[in-house]
Amino acid sequence: MKNTLYDKIWEDHCIRKNDDNSSLIYIDRHLIHEVTSPQAFDGLDIKKRKIWNKNSILATTDHNVPTINRDKGITDPVSKVQIETLRDNCNKHSIELYDLGNIKQGIVHVIGPELGLTQPGMTLVCGDSHTSTHGALASLAFGIGTSDVEHVLATQCLNLTKEKNFNIIVKNKLKPFITSKDLILYIIGKIGTSGGTGFTIEYTGDGISCLSIESRMTICNMTIEAGAKSGLMSFDEKTHNYLKDREFLPNVKYYDQALKYWETLVSDKDAIFDRTEIFNAEDIEPQVSWGTSPEMVTSVDGAIPSSDKVSNKEEYENTLQYMGLQSGTDIKSISLDKIFIGSCTNSRIEDLREAAEVVKGEKVANNIKQAIVVPGSGLVKAQAESEGLDKIFTKAGFEWRDPGCSMCLGMNDDFLQPYERCASTSNRNFQGRQGDKGRTHLVSPSMAALAGIKGHFYNVREFMNEK
Amino acid sequence: MKNNNFKGQVIPINRDNVDTDLIIPKQYLKSIKKSGFGPFLFDSLRYTSTATLDSTKIREEDKSFILNRNPFRNGNILVSKSNFGCGSSREHAVWAIQNFGINTVIAESFADIFSRNSYTNGLLLICLSNENISTIINNALSSDSYKIEIKLESNSIILPNGDDIIFDIDESYKDRILNSLDDIELTLRYKNEINSYENKMKSMKPWLFGNE
Numbered sequence: 001m002k003n004t005l006y007d008k009i010w011e012d013h014c015i016r017k018n019d020d021n022s023s024l025i026y027i028d029r030h031l032i033h034e035v036t037s038p039q040a041f042d043g044l045d046i047k048k049r050k051i052w053n054k055n056s057i058l059a060t061t062d063h064n065v066p067t068i069n070r071d072k073g074i075t076d077p078v079s080k081v082q083i084e085t086l087r088d089n090c091n092k093h094s095i096e097l098y099d100l101g102n103i104k105q106g107i108v109h110v111i112g113p114e115l116g117l118t119q120p121g122m123t124l125v126c127g128d129s130h131t132s133t134h135g136a137l138a139s140l141a142f143g144i145g146t147s148d149v150e151h152v153l154a155t156q157c158l159n160l161t162k163e164k165n166f167n168i169i170v171k172n173k174l175k176p177f178i179t180s181k182d183l184i185l186y187i188i189g190k191i192g193t194s195g196g197t198g199f200t201i202e203y204t205g206d207g208i209s210c211l212s213i214e215s216r217m218t219i220c221n222m223t224i225e226a227g228a229k230s231g232l233m234s235f236d237e238k239t240h241n242y243l244k245d246r247e248f249l250p251n252v253k254y255y256d257q258a259l260k261y262w263e264t265l266v267s268d269k270d271a272i273f274d275r276t277e278i279f280n281a282e283d284i285e286p287q288v289s290w291g292t293s294p295e296m297v298t299s300v301d302g303a304i305p306s307s308d309k310v311s312n313k314e315e316y317e318n319t320l321q322y323m324g325l326q327s328g329t330d331i332k333s334i335s336l337d338k339i340f341i342g343s344c345t346n347s348r349i350e351d352l353r354e355a356a357e358v359v360k361g362e363k364v365a366n367n368i369k370q371a372i373v374v375p376g377s378g379l380v381k382a383q384a385e386s387e388g389l390d391k392i393f394t395k396a397g398f399e400w401r402d403p404g405c406s407m408c409l410g411m412n413d414d415f416l417q418p419y420e421r422c423a424s425t426s427n428r429n430f431q432g433r434q435g436d437k438g439r440t441h442l443v444s445p446s447m448a449a450l451a452g453i454k455g456h457f458y459n460v461r462e463f464m465n466e467k
Numbered sequence: 468m469k470n471n472n473f474k475g476q477v478i479p480i481n482r483d484n485v486d487t488d489l490i491i492p493k494q495y496l497k498s499i500k501k502s503g504f505g506p507f508l509f510d511s512l513r514y515t516s517t518a519t520l521d522s523t524k525i526r527e528e529d530k531s532f533i534l535n536r537n538p539f540r541n542g543n544i545l546v547s548k549s550n551f552g553c554g555s556s557r558e559h560a561v562w563a564i565q566n567f568g569i570n571t572v573i574a575e576s577f578a579d580i581f582s583r584n585s586y587t588n589g590l591l592l593i594c595l596s597n598e599n600i601s602t603i604i605n606n607a608l609s610s611d612s613y614k615i616e617i618k619l620e621s622n623s624i625i626l627p628n629g630d631d632i633i634f635d636i637d638e639s640y641k642d643r644i645l646n647s648l649d650d651i652e653l654t655l656r657y658k659n660e661i662n663s664y665e666n667k668m669k670s671m672k673p674w675l676f677g678n679e
């Protein structure tokens with residue numbers, strides 16, 4: 001047997017092979033949110049089509065929601081219509097919705113795993129590219145557009161062409177205070193933002209198996225930034241321990257049967273991959289992105305690369321102009337205006353603990369206009385509060401918010417003003433992503449927290465050793 | 468109604484990694500419709516100020532951006548470089564391109580989800596080599612008008628000087644562009660197969676179908 005984990009899940013869900021290259025693939029779980037679903041429901045209504053299996057669907061509000069003063073309701077009338085449209089659609093079709101005010105509301109990719117809605121071996125889709133996150137639990141998960149959301153609602157299937165297999169092997173352990181965010185930024189810096197296009201990436205090696213499930217999610221989450229729709233990791237003891245006791249897990253009647261199946265969710269020893277790359281975790285220092293694409297990244301001890309290192313000079317010049325930076329500038333000399341700790345990449349409890357460890361007993365620097373911490377879900381928020389993390393943050397001058405996507409894409413009131421510079425734990429540094437003309441530097445939670453305290457970038461390993 | 472006239476003015480966007488945030492910024496994703504995105508295509512490059520879906524103010528165009536200059540503002544074939552459409556899965560990016568009046572995008576390569584969304588909406592995507600792309604972009608930038616024609620039946624692009632470029636395209640994609648297909652209808656032809664798969668799974672993996 002020479003099957004990869006991807007081959008196995010694919011085969012398990014293949015209903016039929018079509019005449020062209022595609023196959024009809026069954027979808028087990030469908031997560032929806034307010035932004036990419038309204039046109040899909042509209043399409044169903046127009047054709048008077050029914051939902052195939054409403055029990056496979058869970059909805060939440062996350063992209064558009066306020067993270068402050070929720071009791072005042074949603075003030076932006078356009079956002080309000082979108083959220084009310086989701087409520088109406090869920091009502092009409094009897095779909096479970098975790099809405100504002102429900103402790104289970106949160107970023108769709110945080111609540112799926114946290115509630116046990118994401119399970120190993122599933123096919124899982126959502127109208128959002130960071131659906132790749134769920135692959136950390138050995139499920140085949142990928143983002144889809146709105147037409148495909150409609151297609152899954154109506155048929156529980158998609159016609160898909162199989163991707164190729166890409167194995168990224170990570171050897172050795174990360175050094176202390178270096179996180180999986182640094183690892184994935186480093187990998188994207190090496191293979192580029194289209195390095196994974198046309199592939200499903202499986203991450204293997206002792207550098208991956210030693211990581212916690214939440215750390216693994218950060219890697220799968222940013223796999224889309226490497227161009228691949230899905231990232232995968234095999235099922236192991238850690239996956240099992242993570243899943244135990246989650247709300248929507250198989251009940252006792254089926255649990256052993258499920259577990260037996262889950263244990264098969266690893267690539268065969270001699271599985272064939274179309275491409276393989278090896279990285280050494282020990283090589284990695286804290287990473288900071290300096291440009292407007294996640295591949296434009298370097299170590300915190302480095303500097304903005306010079307133009308002779310890049311192929312497209314014009315784009316390089318435009319990037320530096322947009323970012324307000326010069327070739328050769330030391331990363332550590334870059335000072336910040338805002339700090340954002342949150343997003344489906346880094347808003348889980350371990351991320352907040354990591355940031356709080358840095359923040360404890362410190363104060364936000366004077367030049368920082370705003371520093372916000374936005375937990376990924378109501379449950380993460382409650383857990384953090386029970387550990388006193390909220391107090392650590394607020395005492396230092398960080399704002400403690402309600403869950404949602406927030407400044408990751410700034411669809412609500414949390415966004416950058418033109419030319420403001422932000423250290424962000426999110427996943428995209430595209431032009432305008434966090435606000436028109438805003439400047440984003442992607443970093444890990446502890447690096448973002450530290451940038452808030454120092455007012456500029458600083459090596460978290462050095463800082464923690466001094467502390 | 469399909470627009471099968473693949474002849475027209477080229478709009479060169481001379482950069483790699485054109486992401487979907489750039490194609491249509493987030494504030495317009497609050498719409499619950501599939502139409503009306505045309506005026507917001509490449510919004511942050513096209514105007515000197517931002518807007519929202521419900522604002523009515525008339526904005527100043529940035530004349531240095533290609534879509535605000537003749538003859539490009541009436542173009543229907545967008546040409547760009549590698550990894551076009553990367554980033555967010557928003558189908559609004561494809562709708563915005565189509566709403567603007569563009570029916571073809573030619574690039575060195577496309578991001579996966581964007582390709583998929585283009586396919587479902589019948590937006591024609593063509594991959595060409597770096598060399599061919601550079602020729603088209605450079606010529607389009609230096610001419611008063613640069614019109615090319617795409618002949619789907621022969622997989623070729625005819626340049627204004629009469630040269631042609633042959634490209635590869637998936638036959639089912641071509642079929643999709645030439646005929647309006649209802650994907651859901653097509654899938655529902657296999658309703659019985661989906662049902663029997665589901666029944667099989669209900670006994671093999673019962674935990675996936677609720678805990679009753």
Ligand code: SF4
Pocket residue numbers: 062063107108109128130343344345404405408409426427
């Ligand atoms: S947190 Fe950011 S990347 Fe994640 S789902 Fe929300 S908007 Fe998308």
